[in-house]
Amino acid sequence: MSGEDVNKQHLQQVMDEAQCLYTGRDIDQALDALASQISEVMADQNPLVLCVMNGGIVLTGQLVPKLNFLLQLDYIHATRYREQLQGSDLQWRVTPATEVKGRVVLVLDDIFDEGETLAGIKSWCEGKGASAVYTAVLVDKQHDRKTATLKKADFTALTAEDKYLFGYGMDYKGYWRNAPGIYAVNF
Numbered sequence: 001m002s003g004e005d006v007n008k009q010h011l012q013q014v015m016d017e018a019q020c021l022y023t024g025r026d027i028d029q030a031l032d033a034l035a036s037q038i039s040e041v042m043a044d045q046n047p048l049v050l051c052v053m054n055g056g057i058v059l060t061g062q063l064v065p066k067l068n069f070l071l072q073l074d075y076i077h078a079t080r081y082r083e084q085l086q087g088s089d090l091q092w093r094v095t096p097a098t099e100v101k102g103r104v105v106l107v108l109d110d111i112f113d114e115g116e117t118l119a120g121i122k123s124w125c126e127g128k129g130a131s132a133v134y135t136a137v138l139v140d141k142q143h144d145r146k147t148a149t150l151k152k153a154d155f156t157a158l159t160a161e162d163k164y165l166f167g168y169g170m171d172y173k174g175y176w177r178n179a180p181g182i183y184a185v186n187f
C-alpha cells in the first residue's frame, strides 16, 4: 500500500478506539527486568545481537542500551505477515552481514505470536553454525495456536491477550509501529 492510497481515516479510528495494554512507562520497567534476565545469562558470552526487522527495531533500540556488556549488533529481515493481519510463509529479505558461525546469538523481536518467525530464524542461525541461539521478545500473545516447534522465547518482557496488537514496533497494516505503548485493536 502506498502512503497516498492508505485510508488515513480508518487508521486514525483504529488508534482512537484501541485499548492501551501497556504504556511506555510500563514497557520501560519491563525492559529493565528483561535486560537483567538477559545479562545474567549472556553477560560474558560476547553475543551477536540480531534485530528482526521491521518489528524488532523499537525493542532493540530501547533494550540494547540497557545491556551493559560486550556485544555486537546486526539485523536480519524475514517477514510472514507483510501488512496483513494473518501470517503465511516466511519470506527472507536480508540475512546478517556479520558471520554467525561460532557465535552466541541473541535474536530480538517485537512479538511471539504463532512462533513461526522466531523458529525459522533460530533454525537458520543454527544451520549457519551459531554455537547457541537465544530469543527475546517484547510480548508473547497468549493463545493455543503456537504452531512452530518453538513454543516461547527464551526471554519475554510482557504477555498480552489474544487480540491484534500494535505499537512499539508492531504494525497495523504497516502503520502505528510508532505508537508509544502496546495497543490492542478493538474490532
Ligand SMILES: O=P(O)(O)OC[C@H]1O[C@H](OP(=O)(O)OP(=O)(O)O)[C@H](O)[C@@H]1O
Pocket: 052, 053, 054, 055, 056, 078, 079, 080, 081, 082, 083, 087, 109, 110, 111, 112, 113, 114, 115, 116, 117, 118, 170, 171
Ligand atoms: O510468531 P509469528 O506468528 O511468526 O509472528 C511474529 C512475527 O510477525 C511480525 O513480523 P511481520 O511478518 O509482520 O513483519 P514486520 O516485522 O515487518 O512487521 C513480528 O514482527 C514477528 O516477527
